[in-house]
Amino acid sequence: MAAPPPASYSEPDLRLPTLNLTPSESFLSRMPVATKAGVAAVALLAIGGAIFFATKSGRDKAASPAPHASQAGTALPASEAGWITDFAPDPPGGARRRQVSVLRGSLLLNNYRLELQGQIENKALGWVLRARDPRNFYVMKLEIVRPGPDPAVDLVRFAVVNGEEQPRTQIPLSMTVRLDTWYKVRVEAFGDHFTTWIQDQKVDEWTDVKIIAGGVGLYSERGERASLKGGVSVAPLTLK
DSSP: OOOOOOOOOOOOOOOOOOOOOOOOOOTTTTSOHHHHHHHHHHHHHHHHHHHHHHHHHHHHHHHOOOTTOEEEOOOOOOOGGGEETTSSOOOTTSOOOEEEEEEGGGTTOOSEEEEEEEEEEESEEEEEEEEEETTEEEEEEEEEEEOSSSOEEEEEEEEEETTEEOOOEEEEOOSOOOTTOEEEEEEEEETTEEEEEETTEEEEEEEOOSOOOOEEEEEEETTOEEEEEEEEEEEEEEEO
């Protein structure tokens, strides 16, 4: 018996998009061959340029994350038991010059947000950042530079490196304050970038690479005294 003829093959319907290649009488079909070639070349150049700029833009965005594209994690507990109250003692036999207290749980951090609310009782309200050890840390404080009912107050900052105090930078506050003002302080340290807000106004932004990690704490020099409302909040910062 003769074998039955093989069934004709038909492609399965995969529901893929298709292109209509059926020629039709159109404006393009009536163009001369040379003109068509020119149009095709221009189209290829336009497509290539669009792909180049789209790819370059994507690379630029990925390669340069902004230092402020960060978010805060859970704040560290700041109980009395968590403080090192004599973090950077003065040399033996010398007069007491400064007091540094550091939150123990913050010692290994590098990127974080510090928040506190304080009132100057005498001369200044101070804090420390990146306290790596007793000889290396950053100091910041709000200092009364002209006393009176409406005092002039500066934001002062400097580094202590290998036990030696570095030159101080002073930034006058442009806002009006009084002797009984409660200062709302927020400082963010991220990499080599530091930003400070007072009363929710940005007052200072700077960079420094001397100390890349270390704890947060409070600072006072001889004769300086301040009080806090609600303690100190320290929250780690990470990139979004």
